[in-house]
Amino acid sequence: MGVFDNGTVARYWVGGGWYNLTLMGFFVANTLLVGRWFRNIEEFHVTTQLWRLFIIGMGGITIIMVTTFANRSTASLTIYPYLSPVFFCLSLYALVIFFLSSVFIYRRFILYPRTRNKIITWYIFLGFLVFALLQPFVNLGIFILVSFGLFLILSLILSANVRWIAYLNFNQKLRALGLSSLIMLVIITYVLAARTLPERLGIISGETLRIEFVYYIMLFAFCYTGSSILVLFFNLPTTSIFEKQSVEIASFSKINQAIQSNLDFGDIMNTLLDASLMAANAKAGWIELLTDTNGKAEINLKKKIESEDILSIKQQYDITEKVIRDQQFYLVRNLRKHRAFLGNNSKYKSLLSVPIVSTNQAYGAVFVVNELHNSFEDVNIQSVIAFAEQAGMALENARLMKESLETESYRTQMKIASEFQKKLLPRQLPFTDQIEFVSLSETAYEIGGDYFDVVHPAENIYRVAIGDVSGKGTTAAFYMAEVKGIFHALTQLDLDVKQFVQTANDALSACMQRKFFMSLTYLEINVAKKTVEMIRAGHCPTYYYEAATDQLKECREGTIGLAIIRNKSFARQIQETQRIQYQAGDFMVLYTDGITEARNEAGEEFGYERLQSCILRLKQESSTNIAAGIVHSVKAFAQSDPQDDYTVLIIKFG
Amino acid sequence: MEIKENFHSTYITLMPIGELDANSSVILDERIAQLLETGTVNIHIDGSGISYINSPGLGVVISYVDELAAQGGKFVFSDLSDNVADVFSILGLDRLDHLIIVNDPTEVEAHFSTS
Numbered sequence: 001m002g003v004f005d006n007g008t009v010a011r012y013w014v015g016g017g018w019y020n021l022t023l024m025g026f027f028v029a030n031t032l033l034v035g036r037w038f039r040n041i042e043e044f045h046v047t048t049q050l051w052r053l054f055i056i057g058m059g060g061i062t063i064i065m066v067t068t069f070a071n072r073s074t075a076s077l078t079i080y081p082y083l084s085p086v087f088f089c090l091s092l093y094a095l096v097i098f099f100l101s102s103v104f105i106y107r108r109f110i111l112y113p114r115t116r117n118k119i120i121t122w123y124i125f126l127g128f129l130v131f132a133l134l135q136p137f138v139n140l141g142i143f144i145l146v147s148f149g150l151f152l153i154l155s156l157i158l159s160a161n162v163r164w165i166a167y168l169n170f171n172q173k174l175r176a177l178g179l180s181s182l183i184m185l186v187i188i189t190y191v192l193a194a195r196t197l198p199e200r201l202g203i204i205s206g207e208t209l210r211i212e213f214v215y216y217i218m219l220f221a222f223c224y225t226g227s228s229i230l231v232l233f234f235n236l237p238t239t240s241i242f243e244k245q246s247v248e249i250a251s252f253s254k255i256n257q258a259i260q261s262n263l264d265f266g267d268i269m270n271t272l273l274d275a276s277l278m279a280a281n282a283k284a285g286w287i288e289l290l291t292d293t294n295g296k297a298e299i300n301l302k303k304k305i306e307s308e309d310i311l312s313i314k315q316q317y318d319i320t321e322k323v324i325r326d327q328q329f330y331l332v333r334n335l336r337k338h339r340a341f342l343g344n345n346s347k348y349k350s351l352l353s354v355p356i357v358s359t360n361q362a363y364g365a366v367f368v369v370n371e372l373h374n375s376f377e378d379v380n381i382q383s384v385i386a387f388a389e390q391a392g393m394a395l396e397n398a399r400l401m402k403e404s405l406e407t408e409s410y411r412t413q414m415k416i417a418s419e420f421q422k423k424l425l426p427r428q429l430p431f432t433d434q435i436e437f438v439s440l441s442e443t444a445y446e447i448g449g450d451y452f453d454v455v456h457p458a459e460n461i462y463r464v465a466i467g468d469v470s471g472k473g474t475t476a477a478f479y480m481a482e483v484k485g486i487f488h489a490l491t492q493l494d495l496d497v498k499q500f501v502q503t504a505n506d507a508l509s510a511c512m513q514r515k516f517f518m519s520l521t522y523l524e525i526n527v528a529k530k531t532v533e534m535i536r537a538g539h540c541p542t543y544y545y546e547a548a549t550d551q552l553k554e555c556r557e558g559t560i561g562l563a564i565i566r567n568k569s570f571a572r573q574i575q576e577t578q579r580i581q582y583q584a585g586d587f588m589v590l591y592t593d594g595i596t597e598a599r600n601e602a603g604e605e606f607g608y609e610r611l612q613s614c615i616l617r618l619k620q621e622s623s624t625n626i627a628a629g630i631v632h633s634v635k636a637f638a639q640s641d642p643q644d645d646y647t648v649l650i651i652k653f654g
Numbered sequence: 655m656e657i658k659e660n661f662h663s664t665y666i667t668l669m670p671i672g673e674l675d676a677n678s679s680v681i682l683d684e685r686i687a688q689l690l691e692t693g694t695v696n697i698h699i700d701g702s703g704i705s706y707i708n709s710p711g712l713g714v715v716i717s718y719v720d721e722l723a724a725q726g727g728k729f730v731f732s733d734l735s736d737n738v739a740d741v742f743s744i745l746g747l748d749r750l751d752h753l754i755i756v757n758d759p760t761e762v763e764a765h766f767s768t769s
C-alpha cells in the first residue's frame with residue numbers, strides 16, 4: 001500500500017501551488033511556440049542560424065536592460081507600482097525565448113546529418129526537460145542533483161555532435177566562431193541576470209517558485225555553444241587542407257566530366273594545369289604536347305611562367321620525351337644541383353613532370369615548378385599523376401570520338417558514292433522473246449570496279465560490254481565511271497567490234513594511270529541474223545551453251561587487256577573476232593573474275609571447272625535462275641561475303 | 655611479302671615469296687623502281703614463290719614493261735604456278751614483246767643474252 005497512503009503522497013508530491021503550475025504552462029506553451037517557429041525554417045545555413053540566435057539573444061538583453069533601468073527608477077515605480085512585476089515578467093520571457101531558440105537551433109545542428117542514435121539521444125534530452133518541468137511538484141531530494149548531473153552528461157554528449165563544422169570553409173568558420181563567441185557572451189549575461197530569478201519570483205508570487213526547466217536549457221545552451229567555439233577554433237588551421245582536398249575533388253570531377261562530355265581540348269589542358277598547380281602547391285607550370293608533324297614536344301599552355309624561363313629551366317633537355325618513354329613521372333628535387341640542368345639560373349629549384357598518356361597514345365607532359373627545393377611531396381606527386389591520367393583518358397576519348405565522327409562521315413560519303421555508282425550500271429536490261437539479259441552483281445566494298453552495259457542502238461542490234469577495272473575500291477570506281485562515259489560515247493559511233501576495242505584502248509590509255517588496266521569482253525548481237533560477234537580483251541573466258549549439241553564451249557580466244565599496250569601496236573594484237581551463229585535455247589555466261597577467283601578458307605579458288613559444272617547443272621533453268629544459281633554456288637563455296645567485286649551476266653537467246 | 659634476290663652478269667633474279675596483291679605488290683614496285691634507277695633493266699622474276707596474283711599485282715608488272723623496254727631491258731618470268739600462268743595468259747600478257755614467260759628456267763639466261 002506504501003506509496004498510495006496519504007503520508008507517502010505528501011512526501012513525494014509537494015505541490016507548487018497555482019503559480020508553479022502557471023509557470024509550467026508558460027514553459028510548455030513557449031516551448032511549443034518556439035519549436036513550431038523553428039520547425040518551419042527548413043534551410044540549413046549555419047551562420048544565418050547563429051546570427052538569428054544572436055539577434056534573439058541581443059533583443060532579450062535589451063529588454064532586460066530596459067526593464068532593469070525602469071525598475072530602478074523609483075519615480076516611475078512610485079507612480080505605477082504594478083509595473084515592477086510586469087518588467088520582471090518581460091525579462092523572464094525574453095530569457096526563456098532565447099534559450100528555447102538555442103535549443104531548437106542547436107537541435108538542427110546536432111541532427112546534421114540525422115542518425116537513429118542521435119534522434120534517440122535527442123528524445124532522451126526532451127525527456128529530461130519534461131522531467132525538469134515536473135520537478136517543482138515532486139520532492140526528489142538528492143535525485144535532483146543526480147538528474148542534473150545526468151543532464152549535464154547528456155548535454156556534453158549532444159555537444160559532441162558538431163559535424164556541421166567540417167562542411168564550412170575558412171571564412172564561414174571564422175564567422176561562425178565570432179557569432180558563437182558573441183552568443184556565449186549573451187548566455188553568460190543571461191546566467192548572471194538569472195541568479196536572482198527565483199528570489200524575485202518568490203517576492204512577486206509570495207511562493208517558492210521552481211525554475212529547473214530554465215536551468216536545464218541554460219546548461220545545454222552553454223555546453224553546446226562552448227563546444228562549438230572550441231571545435232571551430234581548433235579546426236581553423238586545418239581548414240585550408242580540407243578546402244584544397246575539396247577543390248581537388250572538384251577538379252577530378254571536372255576532368256571526369258570532360259571524359260564523358262568531350263570538352264574542348266583546350267579546356268581539358270586548362271583544367272589539368274590548374275589542378276596540377278593546386279595539387280602540387282606549385283608556383284608555376286606548363287604543358288608540353290607532342291606535335292602531329294614531327295612528334296617533338298612543344299609548349300601548349302603555361303601559367304605564371306614565361307617561355308624563356310621554361311627554356312632556361314630545361315637546358316635543352318627533352319624531359320617530355322623522357323617521361324613518355326619511361327611512362328613515369330620525373331622529379332628534380334634541386335635543379336641547381338642536378339647534373340642534367342647545370343647552367344640553369346632560373347629561380348625555380350623543384351621540378352615535377354608527369355606524362356599525359358592513355359592506353360594507346362602519348363600526348364605530352366605536364367610540368368610544375370617551385371622556388372623552394374625539395375618542395376614536392378609524395379602526396380602532391382600522386383595527385384598530379386592522377387590528374388594527368390584522367391586528362392589522358394579525356395584526350396583519348398576526344399580522339400576516339402573525332403575518329404568515330406570522321407568514320408561516320410566517310411561512311412556517309414561512301415554510301416553516296418555507292419548509290420551513285422549503282423546508277424552507272426543499267427537499271428533494267430532488255431528482256432524480250434528474242435533475247436533475255438539478266439545480271440547480278442555485288443561489290444566487295446561500297447564501290448567497285450566491275451562494269452557492264454547493254455545498249456540497243458538499232459532494231460535487232462544489241463551491244464554488250466562487260467569489264468573489270470584493275471584494283472578495288474575508290475580508284476577502280478572512279479575509272480569505272482570514266483569507262484561508262486567512254487563506252488557510251490563509243491557506242492554512238494557505230495564502230496565495228498574491232499574498232500570499238502581499239503578506240504576504247506586508246507581512250508583508256510590516255511586517262512588511266514600506268515598501274516591500271518581494264519579487262520573487257522565486247523559483243524555485238526544481231527537478233528535478226530542470230531549472230532554474235534565477240535572479242536575478249538584480257539577478260540575472263542565467256543561460256544557459250546549450245547542447246548542443240550548440249551555442249552558448253554569456253555571462248556578463250558582473245559587479245560590483251562585494255563590500257564596495257566598504250567601505243568598503236570595494240571592494233572596488231574587484235575585478231576579476228578569470234579563469230580557465233582546461235583539457235584533458240586542457247587545461252588551465254590559472261591562474268592568477272594570475282595566469280596572464278598572467289599576463294600574458300602583453304603585458299604582454293606572457285607575456278608573455271610566448278611563454274612562449268614555449275615552452268616551445266618543449271619542449263620535447263622530460266623536465265624534469272626542461272627544467274628542466281630551461279631552466285632549461290634560461289635557464295636556457298638567461299639562461305640563468306642565477296643572478297644572481290646563480281647558480276648554475272650546471262651544472255652539467253654530465243 | 656619478301657623478295658629474294660640473285661645477281662647475275664646480265665640480269666637480276668627477283669623471287670617474290672607470297673601473294674602479290676594490292677598491299678604486297680608495293681614492295682615489288684619499290685624494288686623495281688630502285689633497280690631502274692641503278693640502270694638494272696633486265697629483270698628475271700622467279701615465280702615459284704608467288705602463290706597468288708591479282709590485278710594490282712599485275713598492274714605493277716605492266717607499269718614497268720614499257721620503261722624497261724625503252725631502256726633496252728625486259729621482264730622474263732619463269733616457274734609460274736598453273737593458276738598464276740593462267741592469269742597472265744587470260745589477260746594476254748604473254749603477247750607482250752618485253753614480257754616473256756618461259757616454262758623452262760634454263761632458258762632465262764638466253765633471253766637476256768640476246769637482248
